[in-house]
Amino acid sequence: MTDVLIFNKWSTTGIKVDDPGIAQYLSLVPVIVPKTGARYAGNKFHKSKISIVERLINKVMVTGHRAKKHIISSGHNTGKAHLAHDIVKRALETVESRTKKNPIEVLAKAIENAAPREEIVTIEYGGARYPKAVECAPQRRIDMVLKLMAQGARQKSFNKKKSIESALAEEIISAFTLAQTSQAISKKLEIERQADASR
Numbered sequence: 283m284t285d286v287l288i289f290n291k292w293s294t295t296g297i298k299v300d301d302p303g304i305a306q307y308l309s310l311v312p313v314i315v316p317k318t319g320a321r322y323a324g325n326k327f328h329k330s331k332i333s334i335v336e337r338l339i340n341k342v343m344v345t346g347h348r349a350k351k352h353i354i355s356s357g358h359n360t361g362k363a364h365l366a367h368d369i370v371k372r373a374l375e376t377v378e379s380r381t382k383k384n385p386i387e388v389l390a391k392a393i394e395n396a397a398p399r400e401e402i403v404t405i406e407y408g409g410a411r412y413p414k415a416v417e418c419a420p421q422r423r424i425d426m427v428l429k430l431m432a433q434g435a436r437q438k439s440f441n442k443k444k445s446i447e448s449a450l451a452e453e454i455i456s457a458f459t460l461a462q463t464s465q466a467i468s469k470k471l472e473i474e475r476q477a478d479a480s481r
Contacts, residue, residue, distance in 0.1 A: 286312040288335055288386055289371050292378075297387045301394045307420045308334055308390060317363060330421060334390065335370065337424075341432035342366045342450070369446050373435075376451035381458070392457035396430070396466035397423035400477035415477035427466050431457065434465025 287293055294310040307330045316336035322328035329337065343366040374385040381388055402413045418426070435450035456464030462471070 286314060288312055288314070288316065288333070289374070290314050292374070292384055292386045294386055297384070297390055299390055299394060301397070303399075304394065304397055304420050304423055306330070307424055308393060310334060310386065310390060315367075317367065327421065330424075334393065334424075335374075335386065338389070338428055338431070339363070339366045339370045341428040342369055342435070342446075345432040345436045346429060369450065372447040373450035373454065376448060377454050380451070380455060385454075388458045389454055392431075392454045392464075392466075393424060393427045395460055396427045396457040396464065396470050398426060398470040398473045399423070401473050402476050402480060413476070413480040415480050427457075427470075430466040430469050431464075437465070 285293055285295065294312045297310050299305040299308050299310075309331055311331070311333050313333050313336070316333045316339060318332055318336065322332060343363060374389070377383075377385040377388050398418050400415050401418045403416050404411050405414050406412075431450070431453050435446055435453045438444055438452070439446040439449040453464055453466065456462075457466050460467060462468045
């Protein structure tokens with residue numbers, strides 16, 4: 283029996299997530315075409331059953347606004363599923379050629395490295411507001427990483443000579459190697475530093 287490969291290219295067998303907190307939320311289910319068509323929309327926690335590659339495609343399709351630049355990101359940044367699918371596929375091919383490793387394994391490790399463990403909430407006490415450090419929920423950790431990766435890639439390629447594919451590949455490789463050139467890694471360190479200061 284032949285194995286099912288992601289994009290009919292890469293196997294997910296043997297890929298292990300070392301972080302026990304996000305292991306069950308980071309789905310490495312092999313699918314040839316990662317597109318469920320919102321089958322799990324509205325079902326609580328069901329997005330964790332969707333392949334992590336598909337969740338990255340969804341984030342690339344709608345990256346969300348950054349620094350309140352709604353004119354660019356709201357309404358305009360909706361994209362086509364097929365275009366986002368091709369962007370992620372080409373980015374993973376670039377990751378494979380640069381690292382000489384299975385890009386799905388590199389992506390899983392990059393997400394694991396860049397997932398913040400703590401974040402800040404603001405509590406109001408006696409009319410004054412204070413920052414308070416809280417633990418980040420496992421599903422939110424993965425959501426935040428995917429969002430930051432997609433936004434980082436878009437920021438590096440929007441109105442620039444660099445293509446979105448190479449920007450996304452760089453973002454994944456930087457997160458894999460724990461380099462601070464990755465927006466996801468630098469944001470994680472910033473959030474955890476703030477959380478540490480507000481204990």
